[in-house]
Amino acid sequence: MDKNWAYLLCRLAIGLSFFGHGLVRLPKLTGFSNWMVDQFSKSFLPDALVVPFSYILPIAEFIAxxxxxxxxxxxxxxLLAGLISLTLIFGTTVIENWDALPSQLIHVAFVAVLLAHLPYNTYAVDKIIKK
Incomplete structure (x- = not known):
């Protein structure tokens, strides 16, 4: 029983992180996009990739x-959260923003642990649907 509660606690923690990241960026998508384009302006990634990603990222974070x-x-x-985290890690390393990397690695670790322990996901809508 405690493992089910521990799973819920970890699931809520990582879920709230992604939700919060997306939520605060959604009302200011253009400003966020401009900031991200500026961050990548000296990298080899073209604006043609950065701009669409900067608009998709907050929506994907919110949904995840x-x-x-x-x-x-x-x-x-x-899996969506993991994909988001991996793309952020790639971007972070491209612009050499090493200070942001530990947080992103922690997100990946949470996601990996939760995926590996999915049978403990008993306090979830998924369990209600399966009944």
């Missing part, structure tokens, strides 16, 4: 967060 928090399509939400 909602799915993970609710425990709805938990596996897919976690």
């Amino acid at each position: 967060g909602v799915l993970i928090i609710w425990g709805l399509f938990t596996r897919q939400g976690l």
